[in-house]
Every structure is written in structure tokens, then in C-alpha cells.
Amino acid sequence: MKTYALIAVHIVFAILLFSMSCSNPVKDKLQGNWTSKDGKTKLKVTDKGFALDNNAEVPEQYFLKGDTIYTSFEGNQPYTKFVIQKLETNRLTIQDPDSQVIEFTR
Structure with a gap:
């Protein structure tokens, strides 16, 4: 009995x-x-979509590899890379492909 437990x-x-x-x-x-922080850029991330502006009609597909977000429109390559520098519950800091650092809040 002890063995089964x-x-x-x-x-x-x-x-x-x-x-x-x-x-x-x-x-x-x-x-x-x-x-x-400046209120100009909106980012919406769902389980399958990544949209950097509210004007984006179709969000890009994305996947995570380490601390980098790789996005592509309908699976097309090359991938666009966004590096996550800091991620907390209500704060996000990413570096876009142009090496600009953008800070986001919820």
C-alpha cells in the first residue's frame, strides 16, 4: 500500500x-x-498577434526566443526583431529594429 502511495x-x-x-x-x-510613455505608440499583444499601432488591421504573428520577439506578417520572412530589455507586470521596455528604446505601461 505504501508503494502505491x-x-x-x-x-x-x-x-x-x-x-x-x-x-x-x-x-x-x-x-x-x-x-x-509619450502616448503616441500603442502595442497590443495577444497569444498569437503582435500589433504595434492601433491602425494595424491585421496583427503580425510572433514567437519568443529568449528575450527577443520575432514578428512576421502572415509568416513571411525575414523576421522583425524586438528585444525585451525589461518586462514587469505593468512596465515593458523594448528595443525596436531601429535600435530605439520604447517604454510602455499598461
Whole structure:
């Protein structure tokens, strides 16, 4: 009986560790509506779309690799790179492809 209890405990912890490792906390923190400090630039990030302005009719697809956001319009290459310099719950600082640093708040 003790063996079954130990096996059950190990299975539960394995499932818990696996589920935590498959989630992406950076992507979860990144999602939402952001506004630049000067109020000129809006950023909307969903689970599949990245739109840098409100005028963007179709958001670009994106994926994360480390601290870099790679975007592409409908999967076309080359990818546009945005480097995340700082990401907190209500603050985001990114470096755009032109090496400009943009600070956003929610």
C-alpha cells in the first residue's frame, strides 16, 4: 500500500513539474494592451498577434526566443526583431529594429 502511495505522489509531482515547464510566463506577462510613455505608440499583444499601432488591421504573428520577439506578417520572412530589455507586470521596455528604446505601461 505504501508503494502505491509513493508512486501516486511521484506521478502528481511529475505532472505538476511538466505543466509548469510547458507554460511560458514571459509570454503571459507580455500579453495585453500597452501604451508608450509619450502616448503616441500603442502595442497590443495577444497569444498569437503582435500589433504595434492601433491602425494595424491585421496583427503580425510572433514567437519568443529568449528575450527577443520575432514578428512576421502572415509568416513571411525575414523576421522583425524586438528585444525585451525589461518586462514587469505593468512596465515593458523594448528595443525596436531601429535600435530605439520604447517604454510602455499598461
